[in-house]
Amino acid sequence: MKFMPLNLIKPIVVLLVTLTSAVFFVFQSPQTQNPSSSLSTMSSSSSSSSMGRSFVLWLHGLGDSGPANEPIKNLFTSPQFRNTKWLFPSAPNAPVTCNYGHVMPSWFDIHEIPITADSPQDESGLIKAVKNVHATIDKEIADGTNPNNVFICGFSQGGALTLASVLLYPKTLGGGAVFSGWVPFNSSSSIIGQITPEAKRTPLLWSHGIIDRTVLFEAGQAGPPFLEKIGVGCEFKAYPGLAHSISNEELRNLESWIKTRLQTSS
Numbered sequence: 345m346k347f348m349p350l351n352l353i354k355p356i357v358v359l360l361v362t363l364t365s366a367v368f369f370v371f372q373s374p375q376t377q378n379p380s381s382s383l384s385t386m387s388s389s390s391s392s393s394s395m396g397r398s399f400v401l402w403l404h405g406l407g408d409s410g411p412a413n414e415p416i417k418n419l420f421t422s423p424q425f426r427n428t429k430w431l432f433p434s435a436p437n438a439p440v441t442c443n444y445g446h447v448m449p450s451w452f453d454i455h456e457i458p459i460t461a462d463s464p465q466d467e468s469g470l471i472k473a474v475k476n477v478h479a480t481i482d483k484e485i486a487d488g489t490n491p492n493n494v495f496i497c498g499f500s501q502g503g504a505l506t507l508a509s510v511l512l513y514p515k516t517l518g519g520g521a522v523f524s525g526w527v528p529f530n531s532s533s534s535i536i537g538q539i540t541p542e543a544k545r546t547p548l549l550w551s552h553g554i555i556d557r558t559v560l561f562e563a564g565q566a567g568p569p570f571l572e573k574i575g576v577g578c579e580f581k582a583y584p585g586l587a588h589s590i591s592n593e594e595l596r597n598l599e600s601w602i603k604t605r606l607q608t609s610s
Contacts, residue, residue: 397428404434410504429484450501515542519546525564
């Protein structure tokens with residue numbers, strides 16, 4: 345499941361289910377990349393003395409790769425992002441149940457497609473992926489970035505991982521942005537008891553296309569009420585006419601959303 349602008353893409357079928365799609369202009373196909381499970385390769389923009397150092401971690405969808413999504417950063421042209429470090433890691437290769445065990449880049453297992461509000465979850469795989477995300481955040485903070493200037497964003501499977509990573513991180517971060525994602529654990533999960541008061545204060549933005557047939561709109565729409573019950577606020581935006589993809593409008597909104605939350609010093 346991959347970044348793609350509205351009206352400029354057609355889906356590519358991965359085995360039996362469509363979870364990743366073609367991309368626009370300068371994007372590379374994931375098959376041309378060398379997917380890596382490391383979270384160590386990053387691209388950073390030029391420094392700016394007017395804004396504090398900030399960090400954006402982008403988590404791709406199933407079957408995609410980090411390098412294929414790097415052009416996203418080029419859309420964030422506001423001066424506030426001159427001192428932003430971007431990181432686009434690739435998920436490790438793993439067998440995926442919904443694709444009959446076919447091995448592909450995947451943060452955790454997915455049991456069925458389409459994903460509904462009641463789909464079964466791979467919580468053990470999720471927790472393993474969350475720990476890797478947290479190690480990346482910890483390193484960035486240790487390097488001097490204010491936690492309030494750390495933003496985690498993700499599409500589809502990466503959006504589900506974004507949500508879990510933000511909720512389970514013990515500090516308040518700048519924000520978490522979920523695109524076409526879902527809540528990757530249920531109401532009886534032990535994960536809920538691990539969410540700290542500090543984590544509950546991290547702002548969340550959730551964007552979802554109304555005609556999404558891969559991660560059904562109902563799965564996204566069920567997220568904010570679920571979060572509200574556990575004391576977590578979430579801004580939800582529905583996009584009419586949008587399928588399982590990311591539109592330029594969503595990314596423009598993300599840029600504005602992050603800008604209003606950036607701190608002036610690290």
